Amino acid sequence: MKDEPGEVWVAGQLAATLLTIDPARLGGMHLRARVGPARTAFLDALPPDLAAAPRIAPGIADETLYGGTDIAASLAAGRKITADGVLARGGALTLTSAERTGPGLAARLALALDAGAVGPLLILDEGTEDERAPERLIERAAFACDLDGLRPETMAEIALSSAERDAARARLCDVTLPDDALTTLVSTAAALGIDSLRAPLFATAAARAHAALSGRNSVTSDDLEIAVSLVFAHRATRLPSEEPDEETSDPPPDPETTDDGDSDPAEGDTIPQEMLIEAVRAMLPAGLLAQRRARKANAPSGAGQGARRRGAQRGRPLPARPGTPSATARIDVVATLRAAAPWQGLRRAADPDRPGLIIRKSDLRLRRFQDRSERLVIFCVDASGSAAMARLAEAKGAVELMLAEAYSRRDRVALVTFRGEGAEVSLPPTRSLVQAKRRLAGLPGGGGTPLAAGLRAVHALAERARRAGQSPALALLTDGRANVALPGGSGRAQAMADAEAMAGHLRACGLDGVVIDTGARPRPELETLAGRMDLGYLALPRADAAAMKRGVDAALGV
Template structure:
């Protein structure tokens, strides 16, 4: 918080992840030390408030258009509440302002789970990160900062000297940690300068570089470094011998190196950053970050627009009908600039504001549809009961958290010569346990029939306004064709065609291989559907649920 108070525009801001409460209040109280006026905004603020627009009250009072200043018109500290809900449009606008010399952003991330977090476009631009999720009130105390010391540090900041090799060293550290953005080393450099200013020094020292790297790089790392990058072993050629009858020149006295040009070795800096890495970094990477980036593997339902409920969107011009809701303020803003002309054309003493059809603005909202996970389980062969037991447990575990994630589940089993819908989309845990109590097993592997049934359930779910995702659990290749005959080549060709249909319909899918060894055929089939492939031999219900949640980004 002291760094942010010293150089708010250089560090760009703070990503504060914590639920609203007394613990977070102790941190936000220290924001008063930032030498910028604070403006609090919400995730669905309009462009007129950010960039300036028509001042409705002043316009109606003056009878002429009066424009007001926007929040971003001057350097301010913008406090974004519920930052995890910020849409991409707002992130782009704030990101563009942060790239200049404008505001400082305090992003209050109140996300309840890993899937609710700050958008990368904003997180990449903020130097500092604080996570208070596991901090309790008894472990906290009020933040005390000396106003005179902070002001002295601000006055000292422009003259802080930076050794010439520090920017390149910070860039190397970012590369080793898998940080692709060049903003990270630039923000770390700004943090090192602010730390030096706080110490009362005139130049950046090793301790400033180490601390800045810990604060800026640790939460951005995408891989755990094993060792420092090797340095090139450059050996200088020995000087030629002096010619005969010539006195050798005396070597010049070595100039003492300036202390401020000496920097911390890469190895020590890397060890310091590794010590500050999140304890669950490897676990988060193994949970399926790459799978979440696959096509369609979204962690939430699809966004859809309406006029009744959801997150508010900017209003739009339109015609009133039975289902429309008028945006009164937006309508007045559209009508205000034309009042003088309309009074001259149609003078009416009984009307304060003249409204035309072209002024009407209608409210719009955006909501996330519910998601349905369609488990398509291979119930064939001798290991069918074990796979079905795993699927039962995974379905029950996922349903236990369905209310928070807006999830539904459905279960399709394929065996013998066809597939069967055993559980329609539901969020009822009681009904699910009753339906899963006894499931049939045994027979061939009609994989194409299972995919076809899953697609039918997906189409039905879309008709009810849900976003489907197909989860396929199997340990072998298809050997039963759609007509029920035991023809492996035909069955595999039909399974590939159904995989193409899954891809063509844009239905997200996940392929989970439960065989003892990864099956190349299933890997190829997953590629046909552009689906993540997860090999889970001998998986239990907990591992299966964790793998599905990781692939979906939950």
């Protein structure tokens, strides 16, 4: 939302009010704010329907969410006890610490919102710049509000009584929409780079709710402006250029056929799209669209032999811990009995008619294991220029040295080379030293330096590895003299700009690794590029295979 704190505060409160008028169609609100006075004041000023919503945490168990047998209560009572889940009760919900929500819970809540089982959903996001609530939940919330930098003592509140909100809810079913409003909203969303059809539907619902709140039975241009500023502003990824673009599919409206603005849009006249775009433009701080296009969410990554993963299925056993059983946390029967045994005498004296063992909730112990994900080390080697053969030879040696230890460390190794106009995966992920030597023999070198293409190939390989449950890591060997852009054209400036853009995407993958500068003299540009990927930088102008391997091992914490 807009830079001015007052505008953000009032817009957020208005969005919350509209949410209570039509919760079924507006879905929810994504509130991004750290714990502090501003968030406390904002939550205190929410309408009662939202303020009293039950809170759920990212670690909520399926039994609590859906209901079912309460194991702890059943063991304590000696009979089966069932409980209703949060979703069965319906109504508004507040998701706290949403940035830590896993994909499983996000999918369950998304399905519940789509089915109308719950709503509205208030998404409390306390994440940093690189942390964010799941997109599948944000997508289903009509509104968003960021309270960063706000001081609540200087903000005014929207004073609306419960009677006014009840009257708006009663009037909502009678509010009509102009015939061309939805078409204009869809084209406006497309012009702003919004590719979801939920956004125009949310804007339609917000415009009708605002008209009902204002006491009108038809949507006007004012209602549409407010709706798009609340729904489209935080979704926009671009603004239409001032001059016509050859790639723009929709031509600008003809001024001779455009209405002069004296008539009411509710009577069926054309609603100017430029008016709606300007309403969104007014809510966007400078530079925000570029940040959104480069938005990234750091994924957890491991070091050494791969990321540690705890669970209840497989791996090295860990000591049992107290807790509540769930679909992902199983009871350790032996540890539970061991914890309950010392108390049987006291419990039997207090309840002599109870047969068998008497187990309390505090006795429950959960099984835990620790597993290591398989690590994939991706060597990305510059095979261009006169020094290509030397770099390739040493890179081959480093790959072979890494593979010699792959079995003991559960590593796989892959090799990406870039030269000429593009990049290729010269060695797919493998642990086989024989296969590696066969594929590495006779790799070509020379030509231009398409560094961005090499980083793009690494990004694709890393994403596939992560989806397969592996922990990807990168070792980039280059002198940093990029001169081939992604489209294939020449030009050092554009080539380096494309490489920096791809570096931003790689940082979002959360890779461990190192950038090894193989040039005769260290290049500051390459160290900056390493920083953009959040990787270490190591200058090795005369590196041999053993030195490269030591550098990679040090960066990965081996």
